Amino acid sequence: MSSFDTDVPVLLLRLDPGPPHHSTLDAVRSLGRAGIEVHAALASARGPVSRSRYLHRRYELPAGPMAHAPLLDLLRDISEGLGRPAVLLPMDDRGAIAAARLAVPLLGRYLLPAQPAGLPERLADKAELALLCRDMDLPHPATALPTDAQQAADAAAELGLPVVAKWSRPWLLTPSTGLRSTTLVRTCEDARRLYELTERAGSALLLQRRLAGGPDAEWVFHGCFARDGVCLIGGPGRTQRARPLRTGLLAPGRRLPDPQVERAALGLAGHLGHHGILGLDFRRDAHGRYHLLGLHTHPGARFRLVTDPSSGLDVVRALHLDLTGRTEPLARSAPGRESPAGTHALPTGPATALAGHPEAERRGAPPTIRCRSSP
Template sequence: MPVPPFDTRVPAVLVRLDRNPFHHGTLGAARSLGRAGIPVHAVVEPADGPVTRSRYVRSVRARPASATSAELAALLLRIAGEVTDAPSDPVLAVPLDDVSALALARRRAELADRVLLPEQTEEQLLRVADKASLAGTCAALGLPHPRTELPASAEEAAAMAWALGLPVVAKWSRPWLLPAGAGLRSTTILRSLAEVRELYGRTPQAGSRLLLQELLPPGRDLDWFFHGYADTEGRCAAGATGRKERSWPDGAGLTAVGRWAPNPEVDRAARDLLGALGYRGVCDLDFRLDRDTGAYHLLDFNPRPGAQFRLFADAGGLDVVRALHLDLTGRPVPPHLPAYGRRFVVENYAALSLLASPRRRSTAGPGTARRPGERAWFAADDPLPALVMGRAWLAHLLRRALATARRRLAAGRPRHPAALPGPSAPTSSTTQLTRR
């Protein structure tokens, strides 16, 4: 069934408040909507990053200086007035990170006359976006989730880590509050009690609680994700499962290569959770299989499009971002047709993963024969973002390598050629993990 015509009179405004210039999900949203003839505008940081060079992005605004929800709401209303023909014409807002989704939900009532958003409150989103609340939500619903503890002191953190078993996963419950440049990551694997105590001591700086989580052993083909869109009636109009084949850091981080593959158990768990929550809008869920129990544990729930959402573009071009535009502009969302075997490759992360683990292979599994896929950065109809990203990426790696070399020299270590380290995971990603 072909995707019905879009209402191209309704522009889309992509919103991403974090400072990650290599967020390929934002580029994917611009291309998806732009190729459908929908005018695309963006509020992103940095305002001159690779995404802004896309032919499908018509205008770019820098994020508000303090990035408060009030400033963001005012900016969106101003953009709506500039890019539409009449004072009553709407625009669609598409948040691409957790902090943007929460800020828009907080201001939904005052934006309702001009900005189309799913019917969600900030409190509803915090049930899943806040890592501590997610653990409680899973416990209340009986959904498998890694054992999680919330320490109240450094010594209690050490005792809990010992009981969980080292190494242990440490997460900040609200990673969007982490200050830029502080060297704190949303998720860290801690291997000693000294590391646990030291990280807990940085709680005041982090801005949210530290939680400790059992580390489910990583392994080949254990990490899965579900991307979906729950429409205004609560139906999961578009949704699919995929398997993470490569990640960066290798075996524990962002999706570098993903494949569309059937997993009825993950699909059922995700859809049941959305129904129990009364969720509306786009979501991205990460699961890991516990080999000992055979259960899929929910690791993360992101209330917005995942960076690799374009993996699930079907033969008619339908993906979760297009489903969002169709639904909120009053168009029907057609059935989402599986394309098992389709692959999505994030070139920069895939290259690092291959360097780290060149021989690792993933099993295709039943019903997942290879199909044409998509690259995150390079597209024949939109090549400039890939060129800009490649130049910026090489400069980034060089800076990291030089910083590593200086630290070694300062510590009095023998000089060795510095390996090119990968980037720190973006604040919105996880490391047990997942994403994206």
């Protein structure tokens, strides 16, 4: 395995105001254990991330949504403090979209994948995803994009109740709206009322046919791709539980081979010309078809499922090697690897309850720097 350039630190960027997902802690641990200096700019200080012994320093972001101009100033200030270029690693959709938009003015300060313009935003948009699946002939749940409340009610009836309702740009939702990114709609009147909240949500409402789930219906793919499109490490896995059941955020999983998932993921990455981390969420229907439900260009909640057993290489380590010019042979993760329960897992026993517990990491909290907003 190639050695890491430990002179190049990593700045994790998470703009979502909620508590950091378990993936953020996993990234801190993985990079820190490789000897890489890890910093984090987080919109929320809650959770065990801030207390991990592998975190060198945390930067506290100002409260509330950040426009790109003050975020650019903040990232420049952090760069001045670091005194050398760093890998910028977004940990959520907001961060990935912002980093892509600011890539040019951040040149020389941060290392980022070379993405096609606007790609992270396009992939995170649920309406754009439906169009992408149509263009590539990938299975995707039947989707309606109503333009008024009556169309929403009619579409819900046509798709077959209950239906899944999604806001096309969920990263625009704020806690003050009281809205969830995904909702199960049981009546046509509920669909009508939800559409009337479109202005509050800040993006379009989608209604999707609900796919019958099961214990082996939820699948993911995590991978990291080099600039030339080569998959440095990647593979599929199956999630085991989620909360709410069969909807919402994914919980524990197991690395399992599946040729259909792998072919779909590699074909999509090649079609997009993707460079960097890519995560995909699938649901298998009763006919064995894998429907693509979501895409993201940051480490997903279960990215540690895909880890090379001999080298410890995962997608965040592979990205650091790639962006710092270190060559790395293709790596394969071992089938059967399990990921620990994350923030949103259903409790299953004492071992799960202790996963990510602050006392497991605490050795003195790293210093916190409170970042100011530009006036």
